[in-house]
Amino acid sequence: MTLLSDRTALSGRRDPASPRPGPRLRARRWAGLLFVLPALVPYTVFVLRPLVVSAQYSLYDWNGIGAARFVGVDNYRRVLTSSEQLTPILHAFELILFFTVIPVCLGLVTAALLHGLPNGPLATTARVVLFIPQVIPLVAAALAWSWVYSSDGVLNQFLRTIGLGSWSRAWLGDFTWAFTAVGLVGSWVSLGLCTLLLITGINKIDPTLYDAARIDGAGPVQEFMAVTLPGLRREIGVCVTVTVIAALASFDIVYVTTQGGPGTQTLVPGLQIFQLAFTQREVGLASATAIVLMVLVLLVVTPLQRISRGAE
Amino acid sequence: MSRFNSHEGRQTSGPSRRWVLSAAAGMALTAACSAPGNSSVGAGAKSAAGKAVSTTAPKGSVTLNLYVETGFPLPVKLAEEFQKQYPNVKVKIRQDQFAVITQNAPRVMASSDAPDLIRIPTIVASAKDGLLADLDGYARAYGWDKYSTGLIDQMRVSDKGVRGSGPLYALGIGYNITGIFYNKTLAAKIGMTNPPSTVAELESLLAKAKKAGIQPIVQFNDIGGVNFPFQALLNQYEDPSKIANWVFDRPGADLDTPATVKAADKIASWGAKGYFTSDANALTYTDMMSRFEKGGGLFMFNGDWESQNLAKSMGKNVGFFLAPPASAGGRLVAMSAPATYAIPAKSKNIATVAFFLNWVHTNSKARKIIVDVTGSSPGGPTDLALPAVADGSVVAQTLQATNDLAQKGVAVDFTANATAGIYANTIKPELQKLITGRETGAGFAKKLQADYEKELSQ
Numbered sequence: 001m002t003l004l005s006d007r008t009a010l011s012g013r014r015d016p017a018s019p020r021p022g023p024r025l026r027a028r029r030w031a032g033l034l035f036v037l038p039a040l041v042p043y044t045v046f047v048l049r050p051l052v053v054s055a056q057y058s059l060y061d062w063n064g065i066g067a068a069r070f071v072g073v074d075n076y077r078r079v080l081t082s083s084e085q086l087t088p089i090l091h092a093f094e095l096i097l098f099f100t101v102i103p104v105c106l107g108l109v110t111a112a113l114l115h116g117l118p119n120g121p122l123a124t125t126a127r128v129v130l131f132i133p134q135v136i137p138l139v140a141a142a143l144a145w146s147w148v149y150s151s152d153g154v155l156n157q158f159l160r161t162i163g164l165g166s167w168s169r170a171w172l173g174d175f176t177w178a179f180t181a182v183g184l185v186g187s188w189v190s191l192g193l194c195t196l197l198l199i200t201g202i203n204k205i206d207p208t209l210y211d212a213a214r215i216d217g218a219g220p221v222q223e224f225m226a227v228t229l230p231g232l233r234r235e236i237g238v239c240v241t242v243t244v245i246a247a248l249a250s251f252d253i254v255y256v257t258t259q260g261g262p263g264t265q266t267l268v269p270g271l272q273i274f275q276l277a278f279t280q281r282e283v284g285l286a287s288a289t290a291i292v293l294m295v296l297v298l299l300v301v302t303p304l305q306r307i308s309r310g311a312e
Numbered sequence: 313m314s315r316f317n318s319h320e321g322r323q324t325s326g327p328s329r330r331w332v333l334s335a336a337a338g339m340a341l342t343a344a345c346s347a348p349g350n351s352s353v354g355a356g357a358k359s360a361a362g363k364a365v366s367t368t369a370p371k372g373s374v375t376l377n378l379y380v381e382t383g384f385p386l387p388v389k390l391a392e393e394f395q396k397q398y399p400n401v402k403v404k405i406r407q408d409q410f411a412v413i414t415q416n417a418p419r420v421m422a423s424s425d426a427p428d429l430i431r432i433p434t435i436v437a438s439a440k441d442g443l444l445a446d447l448d449g450y451a452r453a454y455g456w457d458k459y460s461t462g463l464i465d466q467m468r469v470s471d472k473g474v475r476g477s478g479p480l481y482a483l484g485i486g487y488n489i490t491g492i493f494y495n496k497t498l499a500a501k502i503g504m505t506n507p508p509s510t511v512a513e514l515e516s517l518l519a520k521a522k523k524a525g526i527q528p529i530v531q532f533n534d535i536g537g538v539n540f541p542f543q544a545l546l547n548q549y550e551d552p553s554k555i556a557n558w559v560f561d562r563p564g565a566d567l568d569t570p571a572t573v574k575a576a577d578k579i580a581s582w583g584a585k586g587y588f589t590s591d592a593n594a595l596t597y598t599d600m601m602s603r604f605e606k607g608g609g610l611f612m613f614n615g616d617w618e619s620q621n622l623a624k625s626m627g628k629n630v631g632f633f634l635a636p637p638a639s640a641g642g643r644l645v646a647m648s649a650p651a652t653y654a655i656p657a658k659s660k661n662i663a664t665v666a667f668f669l670n671w672v673h674t675n676s677k678a679r680k681i682i683v684d685v686t687g688s689s690p691g692g693p694t695d696l697a698l699p700a701v702a703d704g705s706v707v708a709q710t711l712q713a714t715n716d717l718a719q720k721g722v723a724v725d726f727t728a729n730a731t732a733g734i735y736a737n738t739i740k741p742e743l744q745k746l747i748t749g750r751e752t753g754a755g756f757a758k759k760l761q762a763d764y765e766k767e768l769s770q
Binding site: 053056057060061062063064065066067068070149150151169170171172173174175258259260261262263264275278279280281282283 | 347348349414415416418419422437438440441442443533534535589590591592593594595599732733736737740741742744745748750767770
C-alpha cells in the first residue's frame with residue numbers, strides 16, 4: 001500500500017508545470033502494475049469483459065447463434081414496462097426479508113448469546129453447526145431442503161406427529177407458502193455467515209467497555225444495546241451488503257427447489273435471466289434484465305455502504 | 313474484504329491505477345466492437361440437399377461422436393451393437409442431463425468440435441440458424457420419406473421456421489406415443505374391466521376411484537406434467553390438424569378456441585375434485601413414477617418410453633390405453649412424437665451417421681433393442697414387422713396402440729414443443745394455477761395464445 005500511497009502527491013491533480021516523474025518512479029509504477037496483473041487479467045477476462053459484452057448484447061435482438069438485430073433500448077423498455085418482467089424483481093426485494101433481515105437479527109442475538117458462553121466445546125460446536133450451511137454447496141442444501149419440504153418430508157412428518165396433520169402440505173408446491181419456504185432456506189444459509197462475522201466483531205470490541213457498562217449497572221439487554229450493537233456497525237454493514245446481494249441475485253436455491261413455481265410465485269430475476277437466455281434463447285432481453293438487476297443491486301448496496309461507514 | 317472497508321484504498325487512485333483500469337476496460341470493450349452472432353453460420357447446411365449421397369457401409373476407421381441424454385441407455389446400447397456389426401466404426405458417447413443438452417445444443421453444434429449426432433427435442437430454431445444437416449438427400453436415397461408421414465413430417469422445417477414441411481432435419485430413435493397407464497389391481501377394485509371408450513367413461517372411473525378412496529391420477533406438475541392429461545383432452549375436443557398447425561407454428565394458428573377452454577375447464581374441475589394429488593404442483597416426474605409403481609394411484613398420463621420400466625417394476629399389474637375419444641366410436645387422437653436426433657451441419661461424418669440412423673430403423677437387432685430398452689416403436693418402413701414381445705405385457709399394449717394409431721388414428725405432436733418458451737413460461741405456471749383454482753379455462757386459453765403469439769412475433 002505504501003508503494004502506491006507514496007505517490008499520491010504525484011497524482012493527476014499535480015501542477016501541470018511540475019516535472020514528469022523520474023525514471024525510478026516510473027519503473028516503480030510498472031513494478032506495481034506487475035503485481036496487479038495476475039488478479040487483473042482474470043478479472044478483465046471473466047468479469048469486465050462479460051459485463052461489457054452483456055451491455056452490448058442488451059441492445060440487440062439475438063438468439064445467441066444467428067444474426068443479431070440492433071434494437072436500441074427496446075429490450076430495456078420491455079424489462080421496465082411489462083409486469084411479467086417486473087414481478088420477479090419485486091420478489092427479489094421481498095427476499096431481502098429472508099436473506100437479510102431475519103439472519104442479521106437472529107445472528108445478532110445468537111452472537112451475543114455465544115459471546116456470553118465460556119470458550120469450550122459447547123461454543124465451538126455451536127459455531128460449527130451455525131457455519132455449516134456456508135460450507136455446503138447451495139445446490140446440495142437446496143436439494144436437501146426440497147426433501148424436508150416434500151409431502152412426505154421431515155417437516156410434514158413432524159407436523160403429523162404433533163397432531164397438526166391438517167397443516168401438512170407440499171410446501172414448495174403451495175401457492176401461499178412456497179415463497180416463504182424458499183425464503184427460509186435463504187435465512188438458514190445466511191444465518192451462519194452473519195453469526196460468524198458478528199461474533200468476530202464482538203470479540204474485537206474492547207472488553208473494558210463491557211466492564212464499564214456492568215459497573216454502571218447495565219443488564220444484558222442494555223449492554224447489548226449500548227455496547228455490542230454500536231460496536232458491530234461495520235460488521236452489520238458487511239452482513240447486510242453480502243446478504244442483500246445474495247437476495248437480489250438469488251438463483252441456485254430457487255432453481256433447485258421450485259424453478260419459480262408454483263405459477264410464478266417464486267420467480268426471481270436470476271432465474272428469469274437464465275430462462276430467457278438458455279430456454280427461450282432471447283439473449284438480448286436476458287442481458288438487459290441482467291443489466292437492470294446489476295443497477296438495482298448497486299442502487300441498493302451503495303447507500304448501505306455509506307450508512308455502515310458513516311460513523312467513522 | 314477490501315471491498316467493504318476500503319477507505320485506505322481511496323488514496324490509491326493515482327494515475328497508474330486509473331491507467332490500469334482504463335486499459336482493462338479497453339480490453340473488455342474491444343470484445344464488443346462488432347455485432348454479436350454470425351449470419352454465415354448456416355453456409356454449409358444445405359450441401360447435402362441436392363447432391364447424390366453415399367449410402368454404402370462406412371469404410372476405413374471412423375469415429376462418431378454422439379451427444380445424448382444421461383439416464384437413457386438406448387443410444388448406448390445401439391452404439392454397442394452397431395460397433396459389433398461394423399468394427400471399423402468407433403462410437404464415442406458424451407452424456408448430459410436432458411435439460412443441459414437442450415440449453416447447450418445450439419452452442420455445442422455451432423462450435424468447432426460439434427458432435428456427429430445430438431439428441432435435440434426442438435429443431436426449429438437450430439434448423440433456421442443452419443446448425444442442422446439437411447437430410448433430404450439421405451431420406452430419398454434410403455427411403456425414409458416413405459415412413460409414416462405423420463411422424464416424419466414433424467421433423468421437417470421450412471425456411472420460414474414452420475414445421476411439417478420443408479427439408480428433413482432429424483430422425484427419431486424410437487417413436488413415442490402417450491396415453492394412460494393404469495394399475496390393474498386398483499382398476500379391478502372399482503370394477504373397471506375394459507379401458508374407457510369415451511371421455512365421459514374415463515371421468516366416471518375417476519369419480520368412482522375418488523369415492524373408493526383410491527387416488528384417481530398421479531401426475532407430476534412441478535414442471536407442468538398436467539399438460540399430458542390436458543392435451544389428451546384437447547386432442548379429443550379440437551380438430552387435430554388445428555393443434556398440429558399450432559405446434560408447427562403455422563402462421564395464423566390459434567388455440568384460443570372453445571375446445572381449449574373446454575379441455576382446460578375439465579382439468580380445472582379435476583383439480584377441484586381432487587383427482588390430482590394434493591401435492592401435484594410439487595410432485596416430480598421421478599416421484600410420480602415411483603408412486604405409481606408402488607400402487608399410489610389408478611391412472612398416470614405418460615408415454616410408452618416408460619413401458620419397459622413399468623413392465624419390470626409392475627409385471628402384469630399395469631395396462632395402457634390411448635386417451636378415449638369424446639364420443640363413442642370417435643377417431644383416436646394421441647400425442648405422439650419421435651425422440652428426435654439430429655446431425656449437426658458441422659459434423660464431418662454425415663454420411664456415416666445417416667447410415668447409422670438408417671441401420672437403427674431397419675436392422676432387426678437394432679429394432680429389437682429399441683423395443684427391449686424403451687418399449688417404444690422403432691418406426692422405420694411400415695412393412696417391416698415389429699420385434700416380438702411377450703403377449704399381454706404392457707409393452708405389447710403400447711406397441712399395439714402405436715399400430716392402432718398409425719392405422720386408424722391421428723398423431724399430434726406435444727403442444728409443449730410449439731415454441732422454446734411456451735412450456736416453461738406459460739403452460740407450466742398456468743397449469744399449476746389451473747388445478748388449484750387460480751385460473752379459469754378461458755383465462756388459460758387466452759394466455760396460451762397471447763404468449764404464443766408474443767414469442768413468435770419476436
